Amino acid sequence: GAVVSQHPSRVICKSGTSVKIECRSLDFQATTMFWYRQFPKQSLMLMATSNEGSKATYEQGVEKDKFLINHASLTLSTLTVTSAHPEDSSFYICSASNPGRAYGYTFGSGTRLTVV
Amino acid sequence: AQSVAQPEDQVNVAEGNPLTVKCTYSVSGNPYLFWYVQYPNRGLQFLLKYITGDNLVKGSYGFEAEFNKSQTSFHLKKPSALVSDSALYFCALNTGTASKLTFGTGTRLQVTL
Numbered sequence: 001g002a003v004v005s006q007h008p009s010r011v012i013c014k015s016g017t018s019v020k021i022e023c024r025s026l027d028f029q030a031t032t033m034f035w036y037r038q039f040p041k042q043s044l045m046l047m048a049t050s051n052e053g054s055k056a057t058y059e060q061g062v063e064k065d066k067f068l069i070n071h072a073s074l075t076l077s078t079l080t081v082t083s084a085h086p087e088d089s090s091f092y093i094c095s096a097s098n099p100g101r102a103y104g105y106t107f108g109s110g111t112r113l114t115v116v
Numbered sequence: 117a118q119s120v121a122q123p124e125d126q127v128n129v130a131e132g133n134p135l136t137v138k139c140t141y142s143v144s145g146n147p148y149l150f151w152y153v154q155y156p157n158r159g160l161q162f163l164l165k166y167i168t169g170d171n172l173v174k175g176s177y178g179f180e181a182e183f184n185k186s187q188t189s190f191h192l193k194k195p196s197a198l199v200s201d202s203a204l205y206f207c208a209l210n211t212g213t214a215s216k217l218t219f220g221t222g223t224r225l226q227v228t229l
Contacts (some may be wrong), residue, residue, distance in 0.1 A: 107159040
């Protein structure tokens with residue numbers, strides 16, 4: 001079946017540093033990937049949509065200079081949280097559109113980011 | 117604009133009893149509807165989807181959902197709940213291939229012995 005690998009699963013970083021989260025589609029090519037943020041006991045908030053080889057489309061209110069998204073290949077998208085602050089602590093989840101499955105999406109297992 | 121509503125923050129049910137997790141939606145055009153389950157500190161796992169065809173959709177782990185166009189609903193059901201079904205359930209909607217999903221706020225299902 002379709003698998004999306006997200007790494008790391010947990011990361012703790014100091015304020016002011018940058019953190020990169022990777023999202024890989026292991027057995028299919030994902031032309032479109034989505035990045036979500038989830039606060040405790042809340043729903044998923046779409047941050048941005050990334051298409052391979054082009055700039056990501058950010059949702060309103062999401063700082064594109066703070067949350068850098070790169071989708072350089074059909075199997076890899078990265079989210080870099082720059083100059084992280086404690087308020088960036090959250091659960092981040094990626095999702096890949098799987099063209100092999102009609103209207104299918106496969107989600108990564110998520111990354112718990114804690115900024116101290 | 118499209119939206120998804122899950123009116124219940126939490127649903128409690130005894131093991132062996134049937135369960136229903138409610139979802140209603142609003143969209144212009146034909147909806148494509150999904151249910152996902154999330155366990156603590158995990159990503160979302162696909163349960164089932166409705167694209168077209170039969171209104172009753174059967175999915176993973178014995179779950180099913182019924183698409184009701186007149187009531188704009190897509191409630192998730194299972195005839196006999198298990199303790200292991202306890203998790204957070206999300207209903208989601210989109211209107212086309214590879215388009216972004218709009219999620220409901222989630223419903224926590226608690227199944228007790």
